[in-house]
Amino acid sequence: MEAEIISIGTEIILGQIVNTNARFLADQLRRLDINAYWQTTTDDDPKRIQAAIRQAQKRAQLIFVCGGLGPTPDDQTMASTAKAIGVELALDDDQWQKIQADFTARQTQMTPENIKMAYYLKGGQPLSNPTGMAIGAYLNHQDHTYVVLPGPPREFKPMVTQSLIPLLKQQFGSGRAIYSHNLHFLGQPESLLMDEINQILVDARIDDVLATSYVQPGEIQVRLTIHDVTEDQALLRLTAAEQAIFKQLGQYCFGIGEHVTLAAQVVKLLQEHHWTITSAESLTGGMFQSTICSVPGASKVFNGGFVTYAAQAKEQLLGVSPSIIDRYGVVSAQTAKAMAEGCQQKMNAKVGVSFTGVAGPDALENKPAGTVWIGIAIKGQPTQTRLLHLSPKMATRQWIRQRSVQMGLLYVYWALQNKTN
Template identity: 55%
Template structure:
């Protein structure tokens, strides 16, 4: 089956934002054997929308129209699609009631145009929006299907994966049996990871292996086609065992929605352990990441942000002579930060993050130089030196530092 993707947004056409939705959608479709050979970005002009959608609807069995579902005057996607299909828009009363209640709860003034976000294509099906206001639409007629999705990625991704992909999987599954499994890795360059995986799986026939780089992980998807479930599971089990044996230090979980922080919080909870951290360059990002996981209160009480050397000495009690001798960016300081924070909070695990986020050097150390310390009750304190790509910017260095700390803790919890 072929598909077309139409991305709506003047800001996309002008290059003011990067269109991440279309490539994500294309990758998702590819897992089902659906190819999006035509991909188009158009501005928020209704006449151009109508012409583009009309052409796609006539020649393609599957069309995606992404963006332009907001309440502002330039959000005319639904009206354009309805005009092409010769249909109208239906108000979802339950969703409209929910929107009104949401605005009231937040003490926000609601504009009359907000009612547009509770409408979907008449004759089609509304697609629920778990994290936003605007409904999506699924429409079928004469063997053709058209899907309307919101533009913000935080709304687009869950609606696609939770609402659209199951429908497409069922549709494609009527003709093709597809079984997939996703492995998650961190700390290995994608090219190196995939080269090593290709080498050890060269003799495993029947399994297609692809990769997708996420902000905090590399996802490796294994896919088997046209095999009974039991056979597909055996093939995937064999491939998974081979891959993890080769890449065990970098593997942390299975599943499309697997997150390293969530895995670590779960394992700490199983042990009845609590974690804290003293952070310098990461500025509280590790603690924020832990707190983003539901149930974090079971493993986390609090921590410290000790950005300057003076704060490390006064709040943590690090001996000034250690910093004077070894520097702030050092294994010794990272270890002290981990140990002192663990002792102050009275918990089983403490981490210390110190380094150079950039762009300038610090203590003669280039940007991207990071030390992470890990202190666990009853175990020797360990440290890890990172040389991160400063060219990616401060935020990337800080984020990768947090993920490296989580990875250190994950590995320790496996022992």
């Protein structure tokens, strides 16, 4: 089955926003063995929208039109789609009532244009919007299937997964599609990691599972894929592949699934172990604490921390001895150790994490940008320090800070995995 994704929006054309919807939809379609061979982007002009749809009719059976379903004058997608394929619009009375009730509940004046959000393609069916007001549309017409979807990702993704995918499975599902599982890694170079994974699959005689890697901010995502089997067969083979990989590379794999973050895994383990965490940050400037606090439930394991950018702050807030800084410098294992122990003791936390280093672009204390020391102080255990050499030639100042935070999280994750008390 061949498909085309048409993305509507002047803001996409102008480069003001990143089109994440097309990528998300293409990934969802791939799992149903539907190939989105073509992706088109156009602005909100009705004539260009219609032209894009007519072009898609020549080469695709499934046509997705995404964006432009709001109440403003430039939201013309539903009407333009109807005109391009030669059908009328129909009003979803139930949705129109919901829209009016929503405005009444919010005590907000409603303009007449809001009724646009309750129209869909006549002869088809409306797609419910779990997180917004504008409905989508699903229509089989002549030799094509047309799908109209909203633009905001927070509305687009739930509509795709909850309203659209069940319809596509019903109409196009064969029971033999493409199935994938995602594994999340950190701490190994991508090329080395993939060489090891591919060899593991060969040794385990799991040659029907394909492993591909995607470098994401703060991690390497490895996707295991199998096709032309039933769902039950896919689950067995993918699980076998995961187990073989995890047996040898488990220390670098922090999660399996679609929406997994290292910070969430750390917070989860902290909660399970009834541990609390704090940090003292220099070059990362509070980024570690912010990352922890971005996870729901972080308040159960994090009470506070320190941003000690200057040497004086390290001495006054953490109790780092001036003699340590004078003798070894702020970018040193000794200072990282003292910072980690200082914050752990001041906050009476189980774990104290410290970051001190050179974010760049200039060197500091004759140490090049990308030199980072991380300290891990766990109550009742010897304090550990780790040195990172992050190449400034291949990264920005922000990347060095982000990478430092991710590695700090990984070291805490390892400590939690090896918990002894």
